[in-house]
Amino acid sequence: MLLALRPAAGVVLDLLLLGLLLIDRRWARTALPPAVRLVAPAQIALGADADVVVSLEQAGRAERTVRCVVDVPRALAVAGTDDVQALTLPATGCAEVIVPVRGTRRGRFTVGPAHLRMAGPLGLVWLQTRVPAEAAVDVVPGLREMRAQRRMAARPELIRAGLHRLRQLDAGSAFESLRDYARGDDTRRLDWKATARHGRLIVRQHEAERSQTLMLCIDAGRLMAERFAGLQRLDHALAAALVLADVARAWRDKVGVLVFSDRQHVLLSPGRRLDDLPRRLAAVEARPVEPDYPHALATVARTLGGRALVIVFSDAVDAEVSGPLAAGLAHLGRRHLALLIALRNPALADVAGRAVGDPGAAYRRAAAAELIAARAHALGGMREAGVRVADVAPEQAVPETVRRYLDVKRRGLL
Helix, strand or coil, X not given: CHHHHHHHHHHHHHHHHHHHHHHHHHHHHHCCCCEEEEECCCXXXXXXXXXXXXXXXXXXXXXXXXXXXXXXXXXXXXXXXXXXXXXXXXXXXXXXXXXXXXXXXXXXXXXXXXXXXXXXXXXXXXXXXXXXXXXXXXXXXXXXXXXXHHHHHCCHHHHHHCCCCCCCEEEEEEEEEEEECCCCCCHHHECHHHHHHHCCCEEEEEECCCCCEEEEEEECCHHHHCEECCEEHHHHHHHHHHHHHHHHHHCXXXXXXXXXXXXXXXXEEEECCCCCHHHHHHCCCCCCCCCCHHHXXXXXXXXXXXXXXXXXXXXXXXCCCCHHHHHHHHHHCXXXXXXXXXXXXXXXXXXXXXXXXXXXXXXXXXXXXXXXXXXHHHHHHHHHCCCEEEEECHHHHHHHHHHHHHHHHHHCCX
């Protein structure tokens, strides 16, 4: 008799448990899912860390146990990004979870949607749902450098150096005032009419000119796709362009931008409204093609009105391959002030300087030395043609570009 009752009791318990599961599932399905909102920074500096805040809110009858995970693109993913996070959501109120991200690659990316797994009121079943909450994030090169440049510009010694929008006396070609000659003054600044009138030596004080025009031309061809220490040449060029545009805006200069390869990626005529520039530059991708230098520099010539400082971010290979670039810059230099920021390949110098231990290493060293010599010859030819050239390592592109720009302002070369 007892043996007959035991199976029956088990069946009853199984039916009871099944009923409770169905009830819990029904209640879980009828309960409204919490409202989900993703809050992400609109922009992240390339290589920087940030947090995406996932906010869940409900107005229910009881607190709920929720597990949450958010879709994060690979370019933003770091350790812990795809972890499932558990939280207790109060009956009326909100709770938050933090999702770490890192800008490992330049571009625009979308974080989301969110996936929630919610326990039923009895805690017997879990209901999974997808909530279409998303947030756009731009990974921008040069953002950290630009912010650092702004912080430095607030320091008094750098204000005097010209990184802030303050007047620089004796640092340009725009006349400011007259004063008595002091020992060490440049005799070329003597004002002979004023000297004759006052009977003593008088010099003219100048200040760096404002409201000039700057055109930034960024090569997005095959050479700029090369990576060094995880970053492309193009990343360094875009960072330098973004920082310099911000500095030039502080000087009230008009800034134009051209990004090109075999076609035109971005063209902004010179102006002072640059708020959208970080997003535009973040979306640029290098193409495995030879850049069309003649067409790009002809576009620059058509875009510009009066005399301007034209800065081209690229590199040279040899006199033949880089001939169109050299010819275009020399032609442009007849009317404008042309400057080439040549981003060298640091790996070549490393190979050319290594000790030789076998024939293969000797051949590699000789090839690297030959490439370096050919590049130096091409850059030398550009200098002889009147083009200003800054031969820099990629990681030095930002400070060297800003220094060159401020030198042009200081010397009044425009």
